[in-house]
Amino acid sequence: MAAAISASFFSPQALARSRTGTPSRGNSTNRNSSKNANFNRTSKLKPQRSTYKSPPEPVSTSGTGGDATTYTCLPVREDFSLPSFASAPYSAAEVRLSDLGAAENRKESGGIRSSSKVEEEIEEVEEEGAAENRKESGGIRSSSKVEEAEEEEEEEEGVDYSRYELYEVGSDGEEGEDDYDCDSGDEEEEEIDGSDGRTYQVLEQFASGDGTLDDSDAEEEEEEGDESDSSAGRSYQVLEEFAGGGGRTLKDGFNLDENEEEDDVKEKGVPAVMRCFDRAKVFVKAGDGGNGVVAFRREKFVPLGGPSGGDGGRGGNIYLEVDGSMNSLLPFRNKIHFRAGRGSHGQGSMMNGAKGEDVVVKVAPGTVVREAGRDEVLLELLYPGQRALLLPGGRGGRGNTAFKCGSNKVPRIAENGEEGTEMWIELELKLVADVGIVGAPNAGKSTLLSVVSAAQPAIANYPFTTLLPNLGVVSFDYDSTMVVADLPGLLEGAHRGFGLGHEFLRHTERCSALIHVVDGSLPQPDLEFEAVRLELEMFSPEIEEKPFIVAYNKMDLPEAYENWPTFRKQLQARGIEPFCMSAVTREGTREVISAAYELLQKNKKTETEFEGRKDPENLNHVADMVRKQQRAPINDFEISYENESKTWHVTGSGLQRFVQMTNWRYMDSERRFQHVLEACGVNKALLKRGVKEGDTVIVGEVCTGYPATHPIFQLRSIELEEALCGVGQMASMDLNHILFAATLLFASTVYQQCDSPRQCRRQQQQQQLEVHICRKHRKLTTPIKESTGDEMGCCDCII
Numbered sequence: 001m002a003a004a005i006s007a008s009f010f011s012p013q014a015l016a017r018s019r020t021g022t023p024s025r026g027n028s029t030n031r032n033s034s035k036n037a038n039f040n041r042t043s044k045l046k047p048q049r050s051t052y053k054s055p056p057e058p059v060s061t062s063g064t065g066g067d068a069t070t071y072t073c074l075p076v077r078e079d080f081s082l083p084s085f086a087s088a089p090y091s092a093a094e095v096r097l098s099d100l101g102a103a104e105n106r107k108e109s110g111g112i113r114s115s116s117k118v119e120e121e122i123e124e125v126e127e128e129g130a131a132e133n134r135k136e137s138g139g140i141r142s143s144s145k146v147e148e149a150e151e152e153e154e155e156e157e158g159v160d161y162s163r164y165e166l167y168e169v170g171s172d173g174e175e176g177e178d179d180y181d182c183d184s185g186d187e188e189e190e191e192i193d194g195s196d197g198r199t200y201q202v203l204e205q206f207a208s209g210d211g212t213l214d215d216s217d218a219e220e221e222e223e224e225g226d227e228s229d230s231s232a233g234r235s236y237q238v239l240e241e242f243a244g245g246g247g248r249t250l251k252d253g254f255n256l257d258e259n260e261e262e263d264d265v266k267e268k269g270v271p272a273v274m275r276c277f278d279r280a281k282v283f284v285k286a287g288d289g290g291n292g293v294v295a296f297r298r299e300k301f302v303p304l305g306g307p308s309g310g311d312g313g314r315g316g317n318i319y320l321e322v323d324g325s326m327n328s329l330l331p332f333r334n335k336i337h338f339r340a341g342r343g344s345h346g347q348g349s350m351m352n353g354a355k356g357e358d359v360v361v362k363v364a365p366g367t368v369v370r371e372a373g374r375d376e377v378l379l380e381l382l383y384p385g386q387r388a389l390l391l392p393g394g395r396g397g398r399g400n401t402a403f404k405c406g407s408n409k410v411p412r413i414a415e416n417g418e419e420g421t422e423m424w425i426e427l428e429l430k431l432v433a434d435v436g437i438v439g440a441p442n443a444g445k446s447t448l449l450s451v452v453s454a455a456q457p458a459i460a461n462y463p464f465t466t467l468l469p470n471l472g473v474v475s476f477d478y479d480s481t482m483v484v485a486d487l488p489g490l491l492e493g494a495h496r497g498f499g500l501g502h503e504f505l506r507h508t509e510r511c512s513a514l515i516h517v518v519d520g521s522l523p524q525p526d527l528e529f530e531a532v533r534l535e536l537e538m539f540s541p542e543i544e545e546k547p548f549i550v551a552y553n554k555m556d557l558p559e560a561y562e563n564w565p566t567f568r569k570q571l572q573a574r575g576i577e578p579f580c581m582s583a584v585t586r587e588g589t590r591e592v593i594s595a596a597y598e599l600l601q602k603n604k605k606t607e608t609e610f611e612g613r614k615d616p617e618n619l620n621h622v623a624d625m626v627r628k629q630q631r632a633p634i635n636d637f638e639i640s641y642e643n644e645s646k647t648w649h650v651t652g653s654g655l656q657r658f659v660q661m662t663n664w665r666y667m668d669s670e671r672r673f674q675h676v677l678e679a680c681g682v683n684k685a686l687l688k689r690g691v692k693e694g695d696t697v698i699v700g701e702v703c704t705g706y707p708a709t710h711p712i713f714q715l716r717s718i719e720l721e722e723a724l725c726g727v728g729q730m731a732s733m734d735l736n737h738i739l740f741a742a743t744l745l746f747a748s749t750v751y752q753q754c755d756s757p758r759q760c761r762r763q764q765q766q767q768q769l770e771v772h773i774c775r776k777h778r779k780l781t782t783p784i785k786e787s788t789g790d791e792m793g794c795c796d797c798i799i
């Protein structure tokens with residue numbers, strides 16, 4: 001990346017700038033001081049070079065922390081041009097000695113204090129009589145122990161680890177880090193030998209204020225490392241803990257193998273705040289329906305009041321709504337799970353349950369919604385106030401009142417509520433701006449936005465000041481306004497992932513026009529212009545084709561002034577009429593922005609097409625799709641067979657839903673289940689496919705995550721034999737029928753629906769069903785004693 005940055009047409013001074021904190025829109029307090037200083041210098045604007053005269057050193061000092069910041073172990077990174085990258089992974093490497101109240105230690109080179117300083121500190125600790133802070137065994141190490149450790153550490157070459165205690169990574173399971181490959185197999189102690197390839201962990205702990213050292217985790221442990229890992233070079237891990245006060249724990253690991261370090265950095269990638277600015281992955285779940293209940297009316301003088309169980313309430317819906325006040329998806333860093341409320345269960349006296357609470361997920365204007373892992377766009381939410389029903393809540397289960405019919409006036413059956421649909425969705429924000437400002441880093445894009453609108457983006461004299469896009473509204477008069485987006489700078493190779501620009505280039509997709517700002521103070525501004533155009537083209541030809549105007553900036557500087565005629569001629573030769581301006585003095589900015597507005601007006605047509613989408617688009621089509629899926633017919637199923645386990649899987653969303661809504665606590669449910677299987681043709685289909693004795697039939701969706709979660713009916717040979725003996729007297733039943741009847745009736749195990757493995761175990765219920773043959777109805781059935789007294793009857797005997 002550093003190689004790409006050092007392309008000749010970027011200001012070398014600007015590139016030499018060191019990291020200075022993480023700039024962001026909201027957090028500019030520290031930067032402002034330096035920013036303002038720069039700005040003031042440049043704002044005098046007699047042709048001068050003051051802006052570039054004093055490139056800050058790319059050293060270990062931090063702009064925000066004064067001169068007291070020192071890197072303890074890590075060499076200073078050279079890709080200083082990406083302040084945000086630098087700050088996130090390496091902030092942990094910084095030790096602010098000023099925080100420790102040890103200002104005298106700042107002067108020490110390499111950032112690590114000498115043993116004498118440690119001794120002084122320890123002496124101070126002892127003098128302060130911080131005995132209560134030093135726990136003899138578990139907590140605080142004694143000074144003698146510290147000294148021993150120091151002696152050993154001094155033997156380590158190159159780095160002074162006088163303040164650390166060493167132990168091998170992996171010796172303590174709690175402290176072990178996955179990043180460090182150290183297969184310590186043997187527990188035997190041996191001396192630390194810095195020359196071998198083993199990995200050590202260096203632990204440093206400070207207590208706040210009094211500097212008490214905690215010994216609890218710092219016991220020296222040495223284990224024999226795996227020699228095979230030594231080729232990777234030694235790894236050290238520094239754990240520095242500042243107890244008390246802020247309770248900040250700094251943790252840093254570094255590996256002497258440079259390649260591994262680079263890999264590590266790559267893995268960390270873009271800082272979360274930037275990643276989450278315009279992308280989010282969110283889990284949404286519609287509310288489950290409430291369960292129906294079995295209840296009977298019992299009143300004085302009404303002995304047989306009949307069924308009165310109410311239905312469960314419908315589950316809450318999930319809505320997506322555009323919130324005009326949001327301009328990023330950052331709020332989803334705090335919360336990504338959205339679950340609508342479940343419907344209440346039904347109650348007696350025919351009381352239906354209440355509906356579950358709806359959940360409205362607010363998104364920024366311009367958010368595109370996809371199902372996770374799929375490219376297909378589900379929704380595009382562009383305008384404030386738009387609301388889309390994403391997932392409808394599950395239907396409430398019916399109570400026993402709903403099952404009352406002429407043939408069954410006393411139904412002892414009720415349904416479970418339907419489960420609400422759940423899904424992971426990916427949100428992507430494409431800012432809805434009319435004009436996008438693009439250009440190389442440090443060209444003056446943010447400065448332009450700040451002078452033409454009320455926006456106050458961070459402005460500073462180093463590349464990648466802008467890490468996240470900024471929006472500003474430019475008002476010409478009451479009727480004519482336009483939204484302008486200032487985007488992070490583009491580097492050569494941005495389309496391949498260099499710099500930051502490509503991360504946010506998609507925000508220009510919705511812009512109708514672009515302003516290309518060129519830094520005129522560079523030696524060859526035309527090359528910069530070409531490079532950025534090329535990047536736009538490489539990223540997306542559509543963006544490259546957008547109408548644009550070129551704004552040649554920094555005309556107040558002599559070199560820019562000198563280069564302007566050449567640049568202008570070159571562009572005119574290509575049919576482009578560039579504008580020149582000085583964003584700082586505001587000269588020419590009005591022309592630039594007016595030209596952009598005119599360009600916008602010309603492209604009104606495109607906007608009108610956009611408008612077309614505003615109104616009649618049905619934003620509830622996702623919910624309609626879900627509903628359609630839920631209403632899938634029950635006789636639409638598939639049968640598959642696993643040879644190894646001799647298992648038949650009957651799958652289908654209608655059937656699955658039916659299984660899920662069956663409440664297995666009621667005996668009538670089983671009967672109904674069997675009837676439904678017969679009616680929807682599962683039985684016939686299974687027989688046709690050749691279901692055999694001993695096979696297992698799983699009805700419902702195949703559960704991949706957990707052990708069996710659906711009703712399983714297994715044929716057992718003994719039971720079947722018994723059944724066959726009994727059925728022998730029933731001449732009208734053919735053997736296949738008996739076989740399959742046995743499949744369903746000799747249910748040996750019923751697993752209920754479950755959401756998690758734990759619940760699954762809890763809910764496992766074994767139901768041993770006895771087999772009985774009803775002579776009257778010539779049926780295999782479960783015994784039902786109550787209806788027929790001592791004699792066994794079948795379900796039809798009840799009616």
Ligand SMILES: Nc1nc2c(ncn2[C@@H]2O[C@H](COP(=O)(O)OP(=O)(O)OP(=O)(O)O)[C@@H](O)[C@H]2O)c(=O)[nH]1
Nearest residue numbers: 442443444445446447461463464465466489583584
């Ligand atoms: N002399 C002079 N300096 C300018 C002008 N416009 C911007 N600058 C300076 O150039 C430096 C960079 O300005 P920014 O507006 O932060 O540049 P940018 O393109 O937004 O940079 P990134 O956000 O890092 O991509 C600042 O120090 C500005 O003060 C100008 O017209 N003349």
Ligand SMILES: [Mg+2]
Nearest residue numbers: 445446465466
């Ligand atoms: Mg900027």
